[in-house]
Amino acid sequence: MFVLPEERVTRLNAADVADKRYVLYWMQSSQRTNCNMALEYAVSWANKLEKPLVTFFGLTPRFPKANLRHYTFMLEGMRDVEAELKSVGVKLVVQNVSPELGAVALSEDACLTVTDRGYLKILRRWRSFAAAQMRVPLVQVEDNVVVPVEVASNKEEYSAATLRPKIHKNRSRFLQVPERNMPKRSSLGLRFDSVDLADVDAAVSRLGVDASVCKAKGFQGGSSQAEKRLDDYLQNKLAGYPASRNDPTVDFTSNLSPYLHFGQISPVPVAAQVSDANAPAEAKDAFLEELIVRRELALNYVYFSGNYDSFAGLPNWAKLTLTKHQADAREYDYSLEALENAQTHDPYWNAAQTQMRLTGKMHGYMRMYWGKKILEWTKTAPEAFDVALFLNDKYELDGRDPNGYTGVAWCFGKHDRPWRERPVFGMVRYMNANGLKRKFDADKYVQTVKQL
Ligand SMILES: Cc1cc2nc3c(=O)[nH]c(=O)nc-3n(C[C@H](O)[C@H](O)[C@H](O)COP(=O)(O)OP(=O)(O)OC[C@H]3O[C@@H](n4cnc5c(N)ncnc54)[C@H](O)[C@@H]3O)c2cc1C
Known part of the structure; x- marks a missing residue:
């Protein structure tokens, strides 16, 4: 049996393994077959129990802040997963249901259920709910x-x-x-309702998700x-x-x-x-x-931190200094609409926002400048925090991610130290366009984005 470092594996409930039709792998955060330790662990259980392995993916159209751009990229990936699993005799069942509910329903015929690990509040809630409802073990493998x-x-x-x-x-x-572990019994003959992924655009359109953001130019999932x-x-x-x-x-x-x-x-x-x-x-x-x-x-x-997605999660020194400078006059005070449409006076910031809107991925260095300027040009720091997170999560393909919450929080002082005090920013680190120009040809960046 494939042995994982024990710290990667956690039993989320105390139920006993049952003698049922299959072993269930509830795929959620590890949408791949290669180096997927949760999948390998589930295969090893299926082989030990001499049962087929079924993989389930719950496709909720209501994942917070996800839109057509994210769903398209995700389903392009799931289409590959389906083909790869099929080639080793594993059925992928994709259902239009909230994942925790679908996993609990399919676990009724499972000996045990294995899942991967997620860290955001919603992902943790789903797993706790499922662990409490399932009558078989729910085992979590931390492999991301x-x-x-x-x-x-x-x-x-x-x-x-x-x-x-x-x-x-x-x-x-x-x-x-981990080494690849081949399932001994095929589950391809088991019958389930499953979403058809052959045509990703059609599958996304059937979901009826927010279609206000176009597919990401240049990135395929x-x-x-x-x-x-x-x-x-x-x-x-x-x-x-x-x-x-x-x-x-x-x-x-x-x-x-x-x-x-x-x-x-x-x-x-x-x-x-x-x-x-x-x-x-x-x-x-x-x-x-x-x-x-x-x-x-x-x-x-x-x-x-329970407050990773809000101003409240910042360190005390940052909250205090930003609050002290709350009433400082802002040289520019842009609405969400102006920011979203890249209509500021600053060509470098506009280029960064445009790059994100079109491609779904702003360059990493520009993300710091982009977040700092939202703080500088919005009425209050808590409002600026929300605006930055909103735009990041709406347009970045990698948005709604721990890195995104932390990256935005960094612009407001998280994981940083106090610097020399100045208007609006207080002691939070400041960035300006001259800093960009010292590092690279900022006007060339503007031209590059114009050609997208
Ligand atoms: C305001 C702001 C918002 C951000 N939003 C996101 C986001 O929504 N999603 C996201 O994944 N990252 C975010 N980042 C972090 C970072 O900018 C991106 O991870 C990076 O630009 C991704 O590009 P890459 O894969 O080409 O990075 P590379 O430079 O090739 O780095 C490789 C990997 O290392 C990790 N990494 C790189 N930089 C960071 C960093 N600063 N913090 C944590 N991990 C890092 C990422 O997983 C990245 O894919 C944000 C940063 C800031 C300042």
């Missing part, structure tokens, strides 16, 4: 992180500096990629796309990452964040391949700092 969140730390960390040594101490132990991007990154970009990653006029980042967000690729093989790559140590370290330390710092924040 290198170091499991509670192994890394038992509290909300102050900054990357405090989390980093804890991650580094555990990193190599959790960098193992799916694990094979993610793996192609990873190969390209390893071959052509990793070595140049330290020098060029903060320059949005060139494409030197991995562009993996949308795929990581939907679990279409696991951070474990990405980190393992980068560690083994033939590239300078400085480049590998710089990338692994982002992929592991920064990403898992975001998960730490979301997991330990």
Whole structure:
């Protein structure tokens, strides 16, 4: 039987394994077949019990803040998952139902249910509800992180500096990629109602989701796309990452964040391949700092703070200083509509907003500037926080993610330290357009976005 590090596996209820028709894998946060430890764990249980394995995905049209852009990308990935599972004799059942309800219903005929782990409030609620309702074990496998969140730390960390040594101490132990485990019994003959994914546009249109945001230009969902991007990154970009990653006029980042967000690729093989790559140590370290330390710092924040999605989650010093400067005059005070439509006086900010609206992915360096300026140009800091999060989650393909909540919060002082006091920002770090110009050709960036 495939042995996972025990810290990745948690039993969410105390029910006994039953003698029923199949083992159920409730796929939620790990939308892939490659390096999917929850799937491997479920296969090993199915083989041990000599039962077929059925995989279930609940397709709720009401996931908070998700729109046509996100659903299209996600279903492109699920279409690949369906074909890959079919090739090894595993049925994928996709139903238009709230996931926790669908999982509970299908667990009635299951010996046990395995699922992956999610950290946002809604994902945790779904799993707790299902654990309480199921009459068979619900086992959770945490596989979208290198170091499991509670192994890394038992509290909300102050900054990357405090989390980093804890991650580094555990990193190599959790960098193992599982071997593929083949199911012995096929479930393809079992009959279930399932959404037809052959035509993704038609499937999204049948869901009737918010169609006000177009499909993302230049990004197609799916694990094979993610793996192609990873190969390209390893071959052509990793070595140049330290020098060029903060320059949005060139494409030197991995562009993996949308795929990581939907679990279409696991951070474990990405980190393992980068560690083994033939590239300078400085480049590998710089990338692994982002992929592991920064990403898992975001998960730490979301997991330990109930207020990750609001101004209330910021550190006290940041809330105090921003509140003290609440009444400071703003040189510009833009409405949500003006911001959304990229109608500010600042060509660099407008370019960043336009890049996000059209492509579904703003360059990482511009995200910091973009968030800081929303703080500068909105009446109050709590309102600015909400506006930044709203736009981020609406347009970014990787939005509605722990990294997004943490990235927005960073613009307001989270995981940072106090700086010299100034109007509006108080002691929160400030950024201006001259800073952009010192780093790269900001006017070229504007021209690049105009050509999209
Ligand atoms: C205001 C603001 C909003 C953001 N919103 C999001 C969001 O909604 N979703 C999202 O995934 N990231 C968000 N980020 C973090 C970061 O900008 C993106 O993860 C990064 O730009 C993704 O591009 P990439 O995959 O090409 O990154 P690369 O530079 O290739 O990095 C590789 C991976 O490391 C992780 N990573 C990189 N930078 C960070 C960071 N600062 N914090 C945490 N993890 C990081 C990501 O998983 C990324 O895919 C935000 C940052 C800010 C300042």
